[in-house]
Amino acid sequence: MAEMSSPGKYNFGDLVWAKLKGFSIWPGRKPKNSYCVRFFGSNDYAWIGKESIYPYEQHREQYSKSCKSVTFKKALRLSEDQFIAIKGDKSYEPLSVLLNHNEKKASLSTPQPVKSTDPFNSKKANTASASVQRDYSRTPFKRSDTFETPTKRELKTETKIDNKKRLRLSPSIAKKEVDDSNLNDDYLSDEPTTNNIKLNKVKPRCIEKPSNLKFGFIGLGKVGQQVLKHILSAGHEVSIWNRTPSKCKEFEKLGASVMKTPGDVIRAADITFSCLTDSEASSSIFFGNCGVSSEINASKGYVELTSMDPSTSVEIEIAINERGGRYLEAPLIYGYPQELEEGKVLAVVAGNRSLFDDCNSCFEAICSHVYFLDECVGAAAKMSIVISSLYGNINGIVMESMTLVERLGLLTKDFVEIISKSSFSSSFLKAKATSILDNTLVRDIAMAHIRRNFNYTLGLANTKTFSTPITATTNEVFKQKFSHYF
Missing domain, CATH: 1.10.1040.10 (N-(1-d-carboxylethyl)-l-norvaline Dehydrogenase; domain 2)
Structure with missing residues (x-):
């Protein structure tokens, strides 16, 4: 490899890591007399700014883990061949990410019992091969066809159920205090709403079991309220924040814990969902002075439900990875409001697979189908x-x-x-x-x-x-x- 004359300047043929807006960081090689980078694997060219190019050897181990797609692994193997050839030194050890990839391929033919060491995974480890996982896209989540509120007579016969459990069974918003032994007509009203969002047409979700993890939720717009409604009704512990505090009050009555800042939500939760208006709002909350990015660490997961452009999603992922956290993009797809109200939306997902598995019970609560597309962030945003x-x-x-x-x-x-x-x-x-x-x-x-x-x-x-x-x-x-x- 040619030596760099000074920081930030690259010679012809230097191996580099280049970041093109909208894509994961990728290994490439600088052609002559330009800052146009040729990417390994695809052989595509792109003009890259100096601030988005990094020396290959210096960041070799760090950026080799930035994406887990098959295409990226192929490009990485090609860049490593060039790297060893240029250095002329066979003593360099292969990248750990490529070693793990080869070991995984070899293990496919002989399944071995697997014990989970992930502190976030609340489910028991599967005794089959590690590669055998549930295909969410082919297995619709089980649930009843309708989620109508129980009749007044049915509710009045449940006098032995305590008030807290009753709110979970039928999350109607009462304007008055509810007595355990005598439900009043306000509680049984057919049209209680919060900001025109109906909250009473929900029964407990037909999920295997609510996760033991603590969840956070940022953003209570029309979509966010409906999503949070289903997550709470499924029995999850949730901390919430919204720019307009008044929208949190009704959900506090359903058991949600209201936080003062988005950073407080991240601090209190193992996994936080963000459901905002657009890319600008998501970027502002995450990178702004709300304390979100500063609270991310190796014990935190962050799931973006917001529909956004791929470049913003990738920027958030890079910031989370640098702090050791896990990230998932999961934009929701639906054609009309009834799908949101009934918990029958679709989600397309990309990012950290273990985080996806940890969010299983929440996705079951809000979706009819979930499609995990790729571990490389940006795929779901594009879809x-x-x-x-x-x-x-x-x-x-x-x-x-x-x-x-x-x-x-x-x-x-x-x-x-x-x-x-x-x-x-x-x-x-x-x-x-x-x-x-x-x-x-x-x-x-x-x-x-x-x-x-x-x-x-x-x-x-x-x-x-x-x-x-x-x-x-x-x-x-x-x-x-x-x-x-x-």
Whole structure:
């Protein structure tokens, strides 16, 4: 390897670690007369700033563990071959991450009993091979079809159940104190809400067992409230924080512990969920003066439920890894509010696998399916962006179709009925039927969220020089609709 003349300057052919926005740090080699880096494995080139390039040998052991994907391991083996060849010294030991990878491959043919040494894993160790794990994407979580509140008669017969357990069975928000022996009508009301979020249509989740770990939850917007509702109803111990303290009060009655700062939540919990508006909000809470990043250590796990651009997710992961913590990105996917209310959303997940397993009971409480995509952070964020773009484009074509129906003098009722009987029918269109008939579709869809996700898609496509003409056109339609109606 050529010696560096001074810190921050690299010679032609130097092996380096390069960080491209939106991707994990990756081994590469500096070509001549430029800061354009050629990446091992893919042989792609990219222009990288000086601040995002690091000497290969100096950070060899540290950054070799930054990603666990097969593609990364292949690139790492190629870079190591070059490294040994340049140094001309066979005494260098192979990287531990490659040794572990080879040992794991060799062990697949002879399963051995495994004992869990992970202090976070509350489940008993599986006696099968370590590589045999539950495939969440193929096994729907078991639960009842509906989660209707028990009738007043059913609740009145449960007089022996203490008040705390009763709140778990039916987390309705009472305006008055509830007596153990005499439930009043306020407690049995059919429409108790907190900030228009219904909290009474939940029965205990059909999960194997609530985790013994302590959980934290940051962010109580419309999505966050529904998610927290299900996690609490499943019997988990949760510490919470929200920028607007008043939103925490009703959940405190359900057993949540309210904290003064996000940093206090991290300190009190083993694993903390973050559910915020967008990338900017997540980055502000994590890196800002709220104390989140400073409280991360080897005993902490951090799960980001926020839909965000991949680059922000990777930045958070790097900061957590540097402090020895574990990170998971798990954006939620749903088409209409009922899925949130009933705990039937989907989650796409990427990141630390052991943290994913530790969050099993929480995911069961809020999701119908969970798809673990990769241990390399960014995969889930990208998948969420693609699916969100599809959702936005479908809404866009439905709005355009309704405009055509109106301007051509056709009846909306006829249009909806014909579509429902045709092969074009879908659960998505059926869920939108009422809004279409009432001509309130524009106001009923999550316009701000669709525009946010379109911006992520177009930004990522621009970075990759992909062409996305349909999404770009639909985004302009939504911009016009948003300025007109909101």
